[in-house]
Amino acid sequence: MRQILADIADFFLPRTCHICGCHLRDAEEVFCVRCIETLPRSLYHLMPLNPMERRFAGIVPFVRATGHFIYSRNSELAAAIHDMKYRQFPSVGRRLGEIVGEELNMSGFFDGADCISAVPMHWWKEVRRGYNQTDHIASGLSNASGLPVVEVLEATRSHKTQTAMTLQQRQANLSGSFRIKDPTKIEGKGLVIVDDVCTTGATLRTLASEIARTVPTTRLYLLSIAVTV
Numbered sequence: 424m425r426q427i428l429a430d431i432a433d434f435f436l437p438r439t440c441h442i443c444g445c446h447l448r449d450a451e452e453v454f455c456v457r458c459i460e461t462l463p464r465s466l467y468h469l470m471p472l473n474p475m476e477r478r479f480a481g482i483v484p485f486v487r488a489t490g491h492f493i494y495s496r497n498s499e500l501a502a503a504i505h506d507m508k509y510r511q512f513p514s515v516g517r518r519l520g521e522i523v524g525e526e527l528n529m530s531g532f533f534d535g536a537d538c539i540s541a542v543p544m545h546w547w548k549e550v551r552r553g554y555n556q557t558d559h560i561a562s563g564l565s566n567a568s569g570l571p572v573v574e575v576l577e578a579t580r581s582h583k584t585q586t587a588m589t590l591q592q593r594q595a596n597l598s599g600s601f602r603i604k605d606p607t608k609i610e611g612k613g614l615v616i617v618d619d620v621c622t623t624g625a626t627l628r629t630l631a632s633e634i635a636r637t638v639p640t641t642r643l644y645l646l647s648i649a650v651t652v
């Protein structure tokens with residue numbers, strides 16, 4: 424019965440791949456298998472001291488860091504991420520989180536990790552947008568890895584958009600903008616912090632410094648869905 428209803432819904436509202444627009448098969452969600460296969464992987468998680476880890480080494484303490492896909496302007500991935508952030512497609516974030524989570528989980532990247540937290544968004548920005556895309560990424564990551572999402576991080580103020588800023592300007596812009604709501608939830612735990620795109624690394628760096636200062640027993644795994652090179 425459920426399958427018949429799904430078929431009827433699909434007839435009137437066909438499910439299509441968010442990238443190529445092809446008709447999705449039953450087991451496919453948001454993206455078709457072929458588009459998922461062609462997304463550009465960094466494979467950083469397979470490298471010792473990978474380029475993402477080099478961005479943070481000696482600056483903030485962490486166990487592992489990676490950016491899973493290579494981000495380039497005008498790419499299909501960039502368009503999907505733009506839709507996820509600005510065009511009311513949080514399901515894209517959830518699916519990307521699942522894909523990244525499945526691939527990292529198989530490689531042992533999460534070994535020693537206990538929980539996941541999304542990079543927080545200031546409440547006013549979330550009200551205006553209607554959702555925080557990184558919450559959806561974290562939820563997909565949780566589905567794939569089995570690690571629970573914990574609500575511990577908070578953005579205490581809204582900051583200016585950072586697109587055109589240098590690393591130093593971004594850090595000054597972000598200074599003091601995050602707070603750890605409940606340190607007891609992450610004391611002595613392995614915490615995965617997930618962001619959507621890592622460009623200069625300023626957001627993850629600021630959050631990691633705040634956690635290291637407030638809860639130094641937390642072991643950090645820094646992860647972004649996409650990373651610029």
Ligand SMILES: [Zn+2]
Pocket residue numbers: 440441442443444445454455456457458459
């Ligand atoms: Zn496709």
